[in-house]
Amino acid sequence: MSKRVLVVDDSVFMRDIIKDIFAAGGFSVVGEAGNGVEAVEKYKELKPDLVTMDLVMPYRNGIDATREILRGDAKALVVMCSALGQETMVMEAIEAGAVDFIVKPPRAEDVLAVVKKVLGES
Amino acid sequence: MAAQWDTSRYLSLFVSEATEHLDALGKELVRLEGGVTPEAIDSLFRHAHSVKGMAGSMGYDPTTALAHSVEDLFERVRSAPARFDRAVADLVLQAVDALGGHVKAANERKPFPDNTALIAQLKELTQSLRPGTTPLPSAPPANAPLLETAGGPESELPPRWLVTLRVATHSAQPGVRGFLAYKRLASLGNLFRCTPSLDEVKAGRLPGGTFAVELESTEPEAAVAKTVSQVADVELVSLTRVASAPPPPAPEETKGTEPEPRVVGQEPPRTVRVRTELLDEFLDLAGELMLATAGVREVGRSLQEELRGRLNETTDRLHGLVRGLHDKVMKARMTPVSVITDRLPRAARDIARRRGREIELILSGSEVELDRAIVDELSDPVLHLLRNAIDHGVEPPEERRMRGKPPRGTVKLSVKRASDRVLLEVEDDGRGMDVERLKALAVERGLLTAEAARDLPEREALMLSTAPGLSTAASVTDISGRGVGMDAVKKAVEAVGGTLEITSRRGLGTTFRLSLPLTVAMVNLLLVGLGDDVYGLPIAKVAGVVETTRASLAHSRDVPVLQFGASVVPARELSAVLEVPGRPHDVAAVSPFVVVDTDDGRVALAVDALLGQEEVVLKALTRPLDQVPGLAGVTVLGNGRPVFILDVARLERPNRLPAVGEA
Numbered sequence: 001m002s003k004r005v006l007v008v009d010d011s012v013f014m015r016d017i018i019k020d021i022f023a024a025g026g027f028s029v030v031g032e033a034g035n036g037v038e039a040v041e042k043y044k045e046l047k048p049d050l051v052t053m054d055l056v057m058p059y060r061n062g063i064d065a066t067r068e069i070l071r072g073d074a075k076a077l078v079v080m081c082s083a084l085g086q087e088t089m090v091m092e093a094i095e096a097g098a099v100d101f102i103v104k105p106p107r108a109e110d111v112l113a114v115v116k117k118v119l120g121e122s
Numbered sequence: 123m124a125a126q127w128d129t130s131r132y133l134s135l136f137v138s139e140a141t142e143h144l145d146a147l148g149k150e151l152v153r154l155e156g157g158v159t160p161e162a163i164d165s166l167f168r169h170a171h172s173v174k175g176m177a178g179s180m181g182y183d184p185t186t187a188l189a190h191s192v193e194d195l196f197e198r199v200r201s202a203p204a205r206f207d208r209a210v211a212d213l214v215l216q217a218v219d220a221l222g223g224h225v226k227a228a229n230e231r232k233p234f235p236d237n238t239a240l241i242a243q244l245k246e247l248t249q250s251l252r253p254g255t256t257p258l259p260s261a262p263p264a265n266a267p268l269l270e271t272a273g274g275p276e277s278e279l280p281p282r283w284l285v286t287l288r289v290a291t292h293s294a295q296p297g298v299r300g301f302l303a304y305k306r307l308a309s310l311g312n313l314f315r316c317t318p319s320l321d322e323v324k325a326g327r328l329p330g331g332t333f334a335v336e337l338e339s340t341e342p343e344a345a346v347a348k349t350v351s352q353v354a355d356v357e358l359v360s361l362t363r364v365a366s367a368p369p370p371p372a373p374e375e376t377k378g379t380e381p382e383p384r385v386v387g388q389e390p391p392r393t394v395r396v397r398t399e400l401l402d403e404f405l406d407l408a409g410e411l412m413l414a415t416a417g418v419r420e421v422g423r424s425l426q427e428e429l430r431g432r433l434n435e436t437t438d439r440l441h442g443l444v445r446g447l448h449d450k451v452m453k454a455r456m457t458p459v460s461v462i463t464d465r466l467p468r469a470a471r472d473i474a475r476r477r478g479r480e481i482e483l484i485l486s487g488s489e490v491e492l493d494r495a496i497v498d499e500l501s502d503p504v505l506h507l508l509r510n511a512i513d514h515g516v517e518p519p520e521e522r523r524m525r526g527k528p529p530r531g532t533v534k535l536s537v538k539r540a541s542d543r544v545l546l547e548v549e550d551d552g553r554g555m556d557v558e559r560l561k562a563l564a565v566e567r568g569l570l571t572a573e574a575a576r577d578l579p580e581r582e583a584l585m586l587s588t589a590p591g592l593s594t595a596a597s598v599t600d601i602s603g604r605g606v607g608m609d610a611v612k613k614a615v616e617a618v619g620g621t622l623e624i625t626s627r628r629g630l631g632t633t634f635r636l637s638l639p640l641t642v643a644m645v646n647l648l649l650v651g652l653g654d655d656v657y658g659l660p661i662a663k664v665a666g667v668v669e670t671t672r673a674s675l676a677h678s679r680d681v682p683v684l685q686f687g688a689s690v691v692p693a694r695e696l697s698a699v700l701e702v703p704g705r706p707h708d709v710a711a712v713s714p715f716v717v718v719d720t721d722d723g724r725v726a727l728a729v730d731a732l733l734g735q736e737e738v739v740l741k742a743l744t745r746p747l748d749q750v751p752g753l754a755g756v757t758v759l760g761n762g763r764p765v766f767i768l769d770v771a772r773l774e775r776p777n778r779l780p781a782v783g784e785a
Binding site: 082084087090091094095100101103110113114117118120 | 301324352353354355
C-alpha cells in the first residue's frame, strides 16, 4: 500500500510541484493545506504517514503547526520545506520535532530520497 | 601537573563560575527542603561536581577535597532521597559557605581555610546514610590530590561511542543536515565533544564534510548505525567504542576545549560574559557619538543650501542610528532582579533560624530587569530590608499564636514594572511599626520638636525610621544591626534615583516600597542658561542647535517656526514653557534655539545661552518638587550648583506652550 502524504504549503504552485513528485514516486497525496491551522486540522482528520510542511505561512507558521501536530501525535513524521537562507528556521523546526527537511525548489530525487529515508524504506 | 601551566589567567573565570554554581547549590538546597526529587539531587550533584572539576583544574587541592566530600554525600543521597533532611541540608549549606570562602581566598590569592573537621563531618554523614551492607572505602587524606576515578560509578556508565559522520557534498544545506544528524543522535543518549563545535556544524563549516561526536548511550551499536542511516545525505564514516570518560554522569562537561558539549534541546540561550565596565565604556562612546553627530550638523550650517540639505539628511539618519545604538547598549546593561533575589531564600532561612522565627518567603517578579548598576547597588539594601522584616517585623511563633496569627510569618518580596519605573516591595505580616514610639524617639534625640512631632503625618513619621541612629528595636541584634541600617538603605535607593516609602499598620505588618528607575541615572546634559538660572536638557533628546534672531523666524499659522534641516519646527521660549519670568530680548539679537525631541514631536526652545555639556548623575526630585511637571530630576554640577533637568519628552503640552513672542 502506498504511503499517505499530507502536503502543506501556502502556494498552490508549490503544492502542485510537490504533489507531482509524490505521485511519480508512488506515494498517495491524501490531502493539502494552505496554512498552519488547516495543516493541524487536516492532520487530525487524515492521519497521514508523512507531512511536508512549509515554514512561512499565514495564520500559523510551519514550526508552530509542527509543534501542535506532534503534541497530538508524538510519532508524526513532519518534513520541513525550506528555502535557502531559512537554515535557522529549519533548525528551530528540527528542535520542535521535525524529522527532516527538503529544500525548495524541490528536486524529485532529493525529495523522494529524504522521504524514503524518513519512512525507513531505503 | 597543575604547576605545569599558568592557571592565573583562568582565575576570574573560575571565581565567577564557581560562585554561580555555589549560589545555585545554596538556592536549590533551600528549595529542596520543600520536597526532594531525584532530578533535584542530580542537579545538586552536578553543581558540586562542576566546582570540584574546576578546582581540580586550577590545582586547588583543599577545595577539590571539600567539593568531593559534598559530591559524595549527594551521590549517597541520590540512592536514598528520603534520607535528605535538615541535618543534611545544614551541613551542606555549611560546606557551600566554606567553598565560597575558598573561592574568595583563591580570588584574593590567600591561603585556603582549613576544613578538615567539616570534611570529616561530611564523610561521617555520608557513611551514616549508607545502606549498611558495604563498608566505606578508606577515605583519602583531606589534603591529598584526589583522583576522579573513585571506583564505583565507572561500571555504571553507559558505553561511549565515537561517531564520525560525513555530510554529502551536494547537500543543499549541509549545516542543517549535520544538525539534524546530531539531533537524531542526541535522542539516543548524551552527546559530548562535538568536533568541530556544534556551532560550526550548524554553520556548515565541516572540514571535508565530516564531523565527529561522542555519544554515551545504552542503545546497541546497530541502533546507532540505523539512526544515522535514516538521515538523508549523511553517511556514517565510523563508529568506535571509546573509553568512558570519568564521570560526569550528567550531560555536561567542564573539561576539554569544547565550547559546545551540551545536548541539543537543552541549550541555554547563547550568551557571552561582558565586564560591566566595558558596557559603561560602550555607553560613553555612544554618548560621544551622539555629540559628534551634533558637531557634524553644526559644521553643515556653513555649507551651501543644497549641500546642507543632503548632509542634514545623512546626519538625521546617523543621529537615529546612534540613538539606536545607545538604546541597545542600555538594553545590554539590563539585568534581572533575580541576581539579588536568588540568594534571599537562603538568607531568609538563616536569619529566621538564628532568630527563632518561622517564615515563608514569597518571591515574585524576579525576572523584571533593571540596569546593572542599579541592581548592584540594591543588593545590600534589599537584604537589609529582608533582615529587618524577619528580625523586627515578624514576631516569634508563640507571640504570633497569642495574637491569633499563624505561627509562620510571611515575607513577600515582589517586583513589578510600572511604566518607566520598577516597584520593589518588601512586605511582612509582623507587628508593624510603632509610630508614636518613633516620634517620641525623634523628639528625644532632638530631631523634632514635640509640636512638629504631633503634627507629623503618619507617612512622614514612618520615614523617621530611616533617620541615622533612630531605631525602635529594643536591642541591636547581630543580624539587623550589622552592615547597613535603614538610613543606608534610603541613601542607596536615592543614589540610584529611586524613592523609598513605608506603610505600616500596628499589629498587621509593614511594607517597604522602593520605586526605582529602569536605567542607570547617568545623563549627558546640554546646559542652557535662562536669565541667571541654568537648566539641563538631556543630550539624547537634543536634535541640534540653531543660532538665529527671533525676527528671522518664519511663521506658519501664526506660530513662529524655525528652519531646521529640511523641515521646520515650532519655536518656543523656554521661559514660557517653564512658566518662569523671561528677560526681555531684542528680536534682532542672535539667540540659541535648542531643537529637542518631545513625545509630541520636535520643538525649538529659545534660550539665553548655551553653557556646555556635562555628564551628570540624575537625582530624583523629592516632595514637593516631584509634583512640578516638566522636571525629570535634579543634579549638582561640578561647581556645586544645583541644576534642574527638564523632562524633555513631556515638555510640550499644548495648553502650556505659548509661542515665541507671546510670553
